[in-house]
Amino acid sequence: MMEKLLVVATIAYDAIETPFDKVPKVLGGAATYIALAASKFKINCGLVSVIGYDFEDHHLELLRNNLINCDGIELIKAGKTFFWSGKYHDNMNIRTTLYTELNVVEKFTPKIPKYYLDSKVLMIGNLDPRVQLEALVQVKNNAEFIMLDTMNFWIKNSRDILDEVISKVDLICVNDEESRLLTNEVSLINAGAKIQKMGPDYVIIKKGENGSILFGDNKIFVTPAFPVNNVIDPTGAGDSFAGGIAGFLSNNSINFENIKKSIVYGTVLASFTVESFGVDSLEKVSNIELQKRLNKFKDLTSF
Amino acid sequence: MMEKLLVVATIAYDAIETPFDKVPKVLGGAATYIALAASKFKINCGLVSVIGYDFEDHHLELLRNNLINCDGIELIKAGKTFFWSGKYHDNMNIRTTLYTELNVVEKFTPKIPKYYLDSKVLMIGNLDPRVQLEALVQVKNNAEFIMLDTMNFWIKNSRDILDEVISKVDLICVNDEESRLLTNEVSLINAGAKIQKMGPDYVIIKKGENGSILFGDNKIFVTPAFPVNNVIDPTGAGDSFAGGIAGFLSNNSINFENIKKSIVYGTVLASFTVESFGVDSLEKVSNIELQKRLNKFKDLTSF
Numbered sequence: 366m367m368e369k370l371l372v373v374a375t376i377a378y379d380a381i382e383t384p385f386d387k388v389p390k391v392l393g394g395a396a397t398y399i400a401l402a403a404s405k406f407k408i409n410c411g412l413v414s415v416i417g418y419d420f421e422d423h424h425l426e427l428l429r430n431n432l433i434n435c436d437g438i439e440l441i442k443a444g445k446t447f448f449w450s451g452k453y454h455d456n457m458n459i460r461t462t463l464y465t466e467l468n469v470v471e472k473f474t475p476k477i478p479k480y481y482l483d484s485k486v487l488m489i490g491n492l493d494p495r496v497q498l499e500a501l502v503q504v505k506n507n508a509e510f511i512m513l514d515t516m517n518f519w520i521k522n523s524r525d526i527l528d529e530v531i532s533k534v535d536l537i538c539v540n541d542e543e544s545r546l547l548t549n550e551v552s553l554i555n556a557g558a559k560i561q562k563m564g565p566d567y568v569i570i571k572k573g574e575n576g577s578i579l580f581g582d583n584k585i586f587v588t589p590a591f592p593v594n595n596v597i598d599p600t601g602a603g604d605s606f607a608g609g610i611a612g613f614l615s616n617n618s619i620n621f622e623n624i625k626k627s628i629v630y631g632t633v634l635a636s637f638t639v640e641s642f643g644v645d646s647l648e649k650v651s652n653i654e655l656q657k658r659l660n661k662f663k664d665l666t667s668f
Numbered sequence: 669m670m671e672k673l674l675v676v677a678t679i680a681y682d683a684i685e686t687p688f689d690k691v692p693k694v695l696g697g698a699a700t701y702i703a704l705a706a707s708k709f710k711i712n713c714g715l716v717s718v719i720g721y722d723f724e725d726h727h728l729e730l731l732r733n734n735l736i737n738c739d740g741i742e743l744i745k746a747g748k749t750f751f752w753s754g755k756y757h758d759n760m761n762i763r764t765t766l767y768t769e770l771n772v773v774e775k776f777t778p779k780i781p782k783y784y785l786d787s788k789v790l791m792i793g794n795l796d797p798r799v800q801l802e803a804l805v806q807v808k809n810n811a812e813f814i815m816l817d818t819m820n821f822w823i824k825n826s827r828d829i830l831d832e833v834i835s836k837v838d839l840i841c842v843n844d845e846e847s848r849l850l851t852n853e854v855s856l857i858n859a860g861a862k863i864q865k866m867g868p869d870y871v872i873i874k875k876g877e878n879g880s881i882l883f884g885d886n887k888i889f890v891t892p893a894f895p896v897n898n899v900i901d902p903t904g905a906g907d908s909f910a911g912g913i914a915g916f917l918s919n920n921s922i923n924f925e926n927i928k929k930s931i932v933y934g935t936v937l938a939s940f941t942v943e944s945f946g947v948d949s950l951e952k953v954s955n956i957e958l959q960k961r962l963n964k965f966k967d968l969t970s971f
Contacts, residue, residue, distance in 0.1 A: 384854070456854050551687070551759050553877075554897045574856075575878035576892055587968050589879055589890040594857045625971045665890050667970065668928045 367409040370615040371481040373500040374490025380450035391643030395490035398601035402608025402634045404431040408615040411481040413437035415473040417446040444469040488611040494527040532564035582621040591636035605638040606631035670712040673918040674784040676803040677793025683753035694946030698793035701904035705911025707734040711918040714784040716740035718776040720748040747772040791914040797830040835867035894939035908941040909934035
């Protein structure tokens with residue numbers, strides 16, 4: 366029987382502008398990127414999310430074609446799908462959110478299908494901490510490993526409940542800015558250590574094109590990003606990274622060495638994501654291409 | 669006979685302010701950091717630089733105690749030593765130059781001692797490209813490997829002569845911002861490739877606390893920085909990095925694999941430098957501590 370990974374996160378449509386190009390509407394959302402990245406592994410991945418009346422059938426088909434179980438995706442016919450619009454500046458490392466239409470996400474309460482209540486891994490994407498907590502309550506202590514993402518907005522505006530959520534998870538994945546905001550530490554090394562004290566055994570600090578740092582078991586693992594010639598759109602890179610980690614760990618025993626390996630998978634999967642707008646290039650990655658780039662990454666980084 | 673490394677660069681006094689502390693006057697300058705880092709290797713390192721009447725004897729002693737040959741350091745009694753003052757912001761990744769007093773550097777013409785004209789490696793630090801060219805003219809084609817550093821100011825104001833200098837060196841070491849300014853490329857991968865076309869077989873793009881990228885022989889090597897808990901003062905990190913590279917390569921055959929290794933040495937030496945103001949912690953590093961941190965770096969980065 367295949368191991369189960371449950372992903373609770375948003376599905377969205379995105380409008381994205383970069384210094385070189387723009388798209389008015391592509392499939393996006395953390396759930397989409399996480400699940401597509403995780404689907405590269407031989408696991409049973411279920412999505413819990415919400416969509417509106419405007420969600421296009423062929424996008425559900427895209428998920429199902431990648432063997433992602435969509436039973437937990439609620440359709441709210443009275444509303445539109447979550448819509449996010451963002452603009453990337455300069456060297457693509459800085460982005461501004463132009464507007465966020467929460468739409469159906471505003472009323473979202475996760476309803477986890479019974480079948481996924483005993484998933485080995487639970488990955489909770491960036492959401493209102495109240496919604497994240499609701500997912501935790503439903504899963505109880507059934508999951509072997511719980512991963513969490515969050516963002517500045519919740520760190521600033523829902524700190525108490527976010528802290529409660531953080532205290533209940535095994536791994537939190539935040540970016541450098543978020544880690545500093547969470548801890549008031551300038552040094553990422555100190556920030557990582559401080560977040561561990563908030564509960565999670567493992568902390569990953571993402572640094573975009575500069576790679577990531579893993580903290581856990583009194584050890585650290587630092588890794589650069591996979592160098593990409595031509596970054597088209599960074600949207601979803603962090604979620605693809607997390608999805609690669611969640612996917613790999615669903616299929617393997619969970620310890621520091623395997624989390625390191627999972628980070629390498631996540632790093633490489635994220636490098637595909639940034640090579641197109643939306644999920645196009647991530648979805649198309651074959652096992653052979655993934656393996657090839659993993660080997661190349663090994664080559665690029667070992668000495 | 670020991671291999672020779674010739675370093676042509678500035679010696680300075682620095683006034684440095686960080687968010688946490690400040691010092692009114694410490695020994696600094698690219699030459700100082702480069703030579704002290706390089707002196708960790710069994711090589712004969714000679715410095716060509718200039719100092720003023722205010723330069724303190726015990727600072728020359730410090731260099732000599734580290735077996736750095738100071739015959740090429742000119743004393744101009746009519747002037748003061750180069751003085752630089754800078755302030756670090758926020759997370760120490762951004763700095764502002766408060767003031768620069770060129771002093772004796774304004775009249776500096778390198779006079780390379782005959783004994784060092786056949787050095788295996790020539791490292792030319794950040795200087796007016798006219799001065800850099802003068803060093804190249806004196807050394808002619810005697811050096812096996814020539815390394816170069818520069819900065820934004822020369823890229824903006826002395827582009828023609830800088831381009832001539834760049835075309836004559838084997839390796840250039842610039843930071844991410846400088847690489848983008850040199851090439852008008854956003855992507856560092858593209859920037860690295862473009863700089864190679866300007867002449868150097870090897871290009872290193874430094875990313876401060878985010879490591880570095882090496883380009884050469886149609887290959888790339890990416891490496892993170894060594895994670896440091898408590899960065900006291902980043903001044904000199906880039907020069908220590910370059911000094912580690914120059915020192916290692918002076919002692920080894922020059923090829924892509926060894927440049928990779930040299931970068932690891934440079935990375936680790938830079939991590940010591942940032943742990944104190946000035947050269948204190950860099951100077952004190954013993955072979956055992958260096959080896960220990962190299963092993964730790966291997967451990968932190970391998971998967």
